[in-house]
Amino acid sequence: MKNKSNEVVTTAISSQPESFEAASTELESIVSAMEAGQMTLEASLSAYKRGVELLHYCQTTLQNAQQQIRVLEADMLKDFSTSGTDER
Numbered sequence: 001m002k003n004k005s006n007e008v009v010t011t012a013i014s015s016q017p018e019s020f021e022a023a024s025t026e027l028e029s030i031v032s033a034m035e036a037g038q039m040t041l042e043a044s045l046s047a048y049k050r051g052v053e054l055l056h057y058c059q060t061t062l063q064n065a066q067q068q069i070r071v072l073e074a075d076m077l078k079d080f081s082t083s084g085t086d087e088r
Contacts, residue, residue, distance in 0.1 A: 016057075017054065017057055020057075020058060020061045020062075023054045023057050023058050023061075024054075024058060026050075026054055027051055027054040027055065027058065030047050030050060030051045030054070031051070033047060034047050034048070034051075
């Protein structure tokens with residue numbers, strides 16, 4: 001009989017996440033399953049490998065978003081004069 005925590009990991013191994021949120025949710029599930037301590041050694045290794053893949057995906061996605069924000073801000077940043085503002 002298969003352990004449910006093993007199924008969480010084996011069903012999604014090496015597939016590209018649909019989104020950052022999906023990757024984050026899957027990563028949280030893997031961490032919870034591993035913390036439960038009821039996985040076999042093979043399942044734990046597979047879970048760890050998948051977790052590394054998901055972590056890399058999340059980090060890359062965040063870095064790309066940060067770069068896009070920097071580009072957008074560079075085009076939009078303007079010096080605002082503080083004179084005429086209501087200082088309380």
